[in-house]
Amino acid sequence: MALFRVTDWDDAYANGTNIPQGDNWPDAWVSPAAGFRQRWAKKKLDIAYGKRPRELFDTFHPSGAVKGLFIFVHGGYWVRLDKSYWSHLAAGAVANGWAVAMPSYPLCPEVRVRDIAVCIAGAVTEAARSVKGPIRLAGHSAGGQIVTRLVSENTPMRRTVLKRIDRVMSISGLHDLRPLLQTKMNKEIRLDDEECAAESPALLRPAFEGSLTCWVGANERSEFVRQNALLANIWRGLGVATDAVAEPDRHHFDVIDGLADPKSPLCRALFG
Numbered sequence: 097m098a099l100f101r102v103t104d105w106d107d108a109y110a111n112g113t114n115i116p117q118g119d120n121w122p123d124a125w126v127s128p129a130a131g132f133r134q135r136w137a138k139k140k141l142d143i144a145y146g147k148r149p150r151e152l153f154d155t156f157h158p159s160g161a162v163k164g165l166f167i168f169v170h171g172g173y174w175v176r177l178d179k180s181y182w183s184h185l186a187a188g189a190v191a192n193g194w195a196v197a198m199p200s201y202p203l204c205p206e207v208r209v210r211d212i213a214v215c216i217a218g219a220v221t222e223a224a225r226s227v228k229g230p231i232r233l234a235g236h237s238a239g240g241q242i243v244t245r246l247v248s249e250n251t252p253m254r255r256t257v258l259k260r261i262d263r264v265m266s267i268s269g270l271h272d273l274r275p276l277l278q279t280k281m282n283k284e285i286r287l288d289d290e291e292c293a294a295e296s297p298a299l300l301r302p303a304f305e306g307s308l309t310c311w312v313g314a315n316e317r318s319e320f321v322r323q324n325a326l327l328a329n330i331w332r333g334l335g336v337a338t339d340a341v342a343e344p345d346r347h348h349f350d351v352i353d354g355l356a357d358p359k360s361p362l363c364r365a366l367f368g
Contacts, residue, residue, distance in 0.1 A: 136183075138159065158192075164195070168185060169235035173285065179199060210295050232264070234266075245300075262306040263309070266309075316351070
């Protein structure tokens with residue numbers, strides 16, 4: 097049996113430098129996101145859900161009847177990016193009849209990781225006021241940690257809203273934060289042992305009755321593939337209906353492209 101030990105934690109969680117032409121992102125998302133915002137008629141932009149400047153979300157509504165609310169939470173290791181990069185990813189949801197909300201949130205080191213979960217709980221609550229029906233959450237990378245944290249024990253989510261969440265998808269999510277303590281980027285994130293224990297969904301019990309899908313690109317860093325399987329495995333043992341998917345020929349940046357295609361396997365898993 098071959099043994100494997102991670103010796104370079106910065107490389108283990110470095111995406112751009114380990115993807116061919118990885119420096120194309122995040123700029124590659126800017127134009128399609130702006131184009132979608134420009135052409136989509138049924139939208140509201142920069143809706144405030146809190147008092148901080150970044151506590152804003154955009155909404156996109158389908159042309160017909162609304163089946164429920166889909167919320168996408170972006171990644172960026174809790175220290176970068178905002179809602180403007182991802183608008184085009186609403187296309188798959190609205191084509192399937194779902195209203196979409198995409199929030200920004202305050203970033204580390206201005207706030208802590210635990211504060212971001214509280215902020216997004218507020219965004220979900222505010223967005224849910226104007227849309228009836230079930231709520232489905234998806235988050236990418238750090239966003240995967242955020243959405244699964246919202247359905248974990250000691251959630252900052254209101255109970256009435258939590259009961260409406262019937263499906264969660266963590267895409268390339270970070271579910272055990274402890275390895276990040278050994279990375280240089282933690283100087284900005286400022287995780288410590290206590291916060292890792294309190295904010296790692298893999299170390300917490302689930303607090304909702306819906307299903308969980310953990311989705312990752314098969315070509316991603318091995319740590320992301322491991323983290324993907326980890327949460328699905330643990331929460332299945334705690335009674336949640338879970339699935340772990342490694343999508344072939346996808347890496348950390350293009351694994352979310354399926355959200356823009358209403359017939360993609362990813363959208364079928366979310367809205368089928």
